Amino acid sequence: MTDSPTGRQLLALAQSFRTTLRHAVYLSRSMDGDGELTTMQMSTLSMAADEPLRVSRVAANLGIRVPSATEQIIKLEQAGLVSRQPDPTDSRAVLVQLTDKGRAAWEEASLRRNERVAALLEHLDDDERATLAAALPIIEKLNLTT
Amino acid sequence: MTDSPTGRQLLALAQSFRTTLRHAVYLSRSMDGDGELTTMQMSTLSMAADEPLRVSRVAANLGIRVPSATEQIIKLEQAGLVSRQPDPTDSRAVLVQLTDKGRAAWEEASLRRNERVAALLEHLDDDERATLAAALPIIEKLNLTT
């Protein structure tokens, strides 16, 4: 504790974390296959599942700019999965809302993804799964810090 | 244990994991800023750091196709960070090798990234860091399964 042993440990953990983060991106992409909804599309739908929300909120949640969000949302609209309507309380804003078709598509895609991920998790033993489960909220916490 | 309570637990964990995975992608992207090396570029350099390797190996490690790897490698070459030379033992193959400049750039970028991630990790307490450290190899294991 003379100098900063904690600092070195932190750097070492950061190194490992960075590597794993990269592999996680890889893993995530490998889940995206087929003609299914993309991860980003599913996130958008899941946000709108609770209540209609603004384009700017979608952008913020996805970590992209508003024009990019508009683009994606228009595609979802053309696919009939969401509808766009002016916000009655502020006609500048646009509310993105899930259609019935959108909800069905999201639920089904979500289920299928979960099954695919669950199949991976089956290769872990109980302890490993417990550790993983404990780590997830911690990673979430890191995100908020950003 | 009558039906498959484990199955339901697995699905629930899968759901959480999927969400965190998405946020991890977000986190990872948020690290990519500036005019620095991208994550993919750093991975490529780190692979070549040990010994020269083939384009096809780079592609496989990054999870992309060979033409895409060629593209990235050519950019790195133009930046003077790697060199491309025919494999003496098989002149179809091309060996990608780190230049001195490439090694220096990689080491510096790596250090800076680690510092940035370490800054995030500082917001965690010791227990949380321990849990995170324990979870990393488990996530790696999932990747191999893919």
Next chain:
DNA sequence: CGGTCATAGTTAGGTAGCCTAACATTCAGG
């Protein structure tokens, strides 16, 4: 009120990274 500034989205145009298909070159086996 009426003018000015901020806010919400869309449009336009450009870039980066990925893909498949088609192509050269080289190796390996009968």
Next chain:
DNA sequence: CCTGAATGTTAGGCTACCTAACTATGACCG
């Protein structure tokens, strides 16, 4: 040799992101 497999590169296209410029609405204030 000659044919088929393996290794890269080239060509062309797609998607998701970006910034800049624009429209339209709201909000504040003299």
